[in-house]
Amino acid sequence: MRMAELSRESGLPVATIKFYLREGLLPPGERTSPNQARYSDEHVRRLRLTRALIDVGGLSVASARAVLDAMEEGPIAALATAQDAMVEPIGAEDQWSRERYEELVQNMGWEVYADSAAAQHLRDLLVTARNAAGIDFVADWSAYAEHADAVARHDLAWIAGLPDLEGTISGAVVGTVLGAAYFNALRMLAHQHYSKQRWPNASLPPAE
Amino acid sequence: MRMAELSRESGLPVATIKFYLREGLLPPGERTSPNQARYSDEHVRRLRLTRALIDVGGLSVASARAVLDAMEEGPIAALATAQDAMVEPIGAEDQWSRERYEELVQNMGWEVYADSAAAQHLRDLLVTARNAAGIDFVADWSAYAEHADAVARHDLAWIAGLPDLEGTISGAVVGTVLGAAYFNALRMLAHQHYSKQRWPNASLPPAE
Structure with missing residues (x-):
């Protein structure tokens, strides 16, 4: 999907999504032309999780990124980093x-x-x-x-x-x-x- | 007690106490000369409560002040304001x-x-x-x-x-x-x- 659809699906403004891309909370989409990229359902899931941590979980952007990064390392690392973030x-x-x-x-x-x-x-x-x-x-x-x-x-x-x-x-x-x-x-x-x-x-x- | 003793008793730097005085989190001491004031045990208690709310409770200075103000109005108002602050x-x-x-x-x-x-x-x-x-x-x-x-x-x-x-x-x-x-x-x-x-x-x- 394009950025506009990602915005619709996730319920987030394009500016917020671009901010998360710059800050490394969201992996880049697949580039299809110099100024267009394609995004997947995985991006939608990731955005929902990010918003959950920040908006209702009360994590800072930096803490949320640390937690999202730690999720790559398995459940124990994710758990420990989530605790540290709180x-x-x-x-x-x-x-x-x-x-x-x-x-x-x-x-x-x-x-x-x-x-x-x-x-x-x-x-x-x-x-x-x-x-x-x-x-x-x-x-x-x-x-x-x-x-x-x-x-x-x-x-x-x-x-x-x-x-x-x-x-x-x-x-x-x-x-x-x-x-x-x-x-x-x-x-x-x-x-x-x-x-x-x-x-x-x-x-x-x-x-x- | 003087400001220096209030600082010792509460374990807080003088600058922090002066900040709380300016922000209205701590009531003024009893003025004894144009640039001196006397503080009481009540001030020590209030400072400890303030630090508890901010440092380990995670409240903002504005939220802590709202809670401290509501405490004047009784337990229900204090409880409700503490909930709203969280x-x-x-x-x-x-x-x-x-x-x-x-x-x-x-x-x-x-x-x-x-x-x-x-x-x-x-x-x-x-x-x-x-x-x-x-x-x-x-x-x-x-x-x-x-x-x-x-x-x-x-x-x-x-x-x-x-x-x-x-x-x-x-x-x-x-x-x-x-x-x-x-x-x-x-x-x-x-x-x-x-x-x-x-x-x-x-x-x-x-x-x-």
């Missing part, structure tokens, strides 16, 4: 948070990458929640780890059911990024529900 | 996603704000996950809603145990923003654990 450690962790982290991981029986961005971010969070609101997440919010464990078991079982390697890789990426956003949105809706029960006479200001 | 609807929802959303909310028995940013974002996510990876979150990932419901019940029970109104409000805000980040980090660690079981011979590339 969190930014700030180096707030201290001795206390490292001990709480160790206790958590041991309690859960998790074998994890202690130097990963996710693990660093978690230790940042522990010390920040304590300093900002006196919360000891590991002790007081232990239900979270159990539910996260159950959700992750669900995710890996779901990935195991995907039909081929390509589907497994894009499933791992979309599941990681959009799955996180999905859980977050569900948690907020459930908060609305239970807040209404707790404060029945209050009303939420309308969303902007 | 998601940005993109208007991708369509008839299909509205129907899936209705089915989800009905199945869960949730009474929610259908026009809230969280609900709009969820409908955006449903259509995006379908287009990018053929996932029907509501049908195929129904476990998520159950776990989100349980987590939200935990959160409201935890809030109910907080000793006073001020604590309830900052608890609602920190719980909403940092709790989301905490669940996300836990889910990623659990993914690492179960991925190692599924692909025992693969190794993650080191984090940057």
